[in-house]
Amino acid sequence: MTQGLFISFEGIDGAGKSSHIAALAQAFRDTGRVVTLTREPGGTPLAEKLREMLLHDGMDALTEALLAFAGRRDHLRCVIEPALARGEVVLCDRFTDATFAYQGAGRGFDRQVLSYLEQLVQTGLAEDPQRLRNPDVTIWFDVPPRVAAQRLAAARTPDRFEAQPEAFFERVAQGYADRAVADPERFARIDSSRDREAVAAQVMEAMRTRGLLGADLAGAHTHE
Numbered sequence: 001m002t003q004g005l006f007i008s009f010e011g012i013d014g015a016g017k018s019s020h021i022a023a024l025a026q027a028f029r030d031t032g033r034v035v036t037l038t039r040e041p042g043g044t045p046l047a048e049k050l051r052e053m054l055l056h057d058g059m060d061a062l063t064e065a066l067l068a069f070a071g072r073r074d075h076l077r078c079v080i081e082p083a084l085a086r087g088e089v090v091l092c093d094r095f096t097d098a099t100f101a102y103q104g105a106g107r108g109f110d111r112q113v114l115s116y117l118e119q120l121v122q123t124g125l126a127e128d129p130q131r132l133r134n135p136d137v138t139i140w141f142d143v144p145p146r147v148a149a150q151r152l153a154a155a156r157t158p159d160r161f162e163a164q165p166e167a168f169f170e171r172v173a174q175g176y177a178d179r180a181v182a183d184p185e186r187f188a189r190i191d192s193s194r195d196r197e198a199v200a201a202q203v204m205e206a207m208r209t210r211g212l213l214g215a216d217l218a219g220a221h222t223h224e
């Protein structure tokens with residue numbers, strides 16, 4: 001049976017990740033794979049309720065982290081693990097790296113506590129209960145916070161995180177860079193300051209170099 005594949009998409013708000021997830025889903029479908037498209041915070045009815053609170057209600061960093069991980073547990077249990085067990089491709093808009101970047105680096109919350117929660121929440125679910133479920137590949141849209149802020153200013157009403165000052169996003173961006181250094185094989189860094197077409201080409205190239213999409217498809221989906 002085809003092996004499941006878990007890919008997450010990360011980056012600061014306005015990095016441009018949402019623009020590329022659907023195109024990658026289509027590229028996988030074109031190879032005959034079944035794709036589950038999902039997101040965090042959210043991805044299940046319960047986790048979507050927690051998302052609303054996380055994005056709109058005032059709370060401290062520990063509460064943010066607990067809500068993020070509570071939603072993640074439900075999401076893993078109800079959506080991600082079953083889809084991977086069926087051999088599907090799971091494309092997830094944000095996952096645990098976001099908690100380390102936003103609550104850890106951005107809010108300054110204790111990263112050892114986050115590591116403990118990661119261990120607790122992301123094990124005991126797969127066939128092998130010891131297995132810590134993490135993405136196989138993380139596509140990291142790296143962009144200077146100033147560029148992301150300019151894009152967002154033109155785009156939408158900010159939520160609690162998007163309304164943060166540039167210094168917050170400098171810390172979040174550093175948080176992602178730290179995670180990438182700690183796990184270089186998992187992270188595929190995309191220079192997201194470039195135009196959409198160049199970003200899309202980098203995403204397909206990252207898949208192709210990992211043998212996850214055929215070489216012939218790499219050029220076929222560079223347009224939205």
Ligand SMILES: Nc1ncnc2c1ncn2[C@@H]1O[C@H](COP(=O)(O)OP(=O)(O)O)[C@@H](O)[C@H]1O
Nearest residue numbers: 013014015016017018019151155194195196199
């Ligand atoms: N490469 C790009 N160049 C310029 N603008 C972009 C680019 N990618 C996305 N955008 C625009 O920037 C804004 C934020 O993009 P989005 O995909 O929603 O980011 P994210 O999901 O990472 O927060 C949107 O208005 C989008 O149209």
Ligand SMILES: Cc1cn([C@H]2C[C@H](O)[C@@H](COP(=O)(O)OP(=O)(O)O)O2)c(=O)[nH]c1=O
Nearest residue numbers: 013040041068094095098099102103161162
């Ligand atoms: C997954 C996750 C997201 N977040 C934040 C990052 C984003 O600012 C916000 C929602 O992410 P996102 O879905 O990317 O927002 P949008 O739909 O506006 O593109 O939640 C955390 O603070 N911690 C987390 O664990």
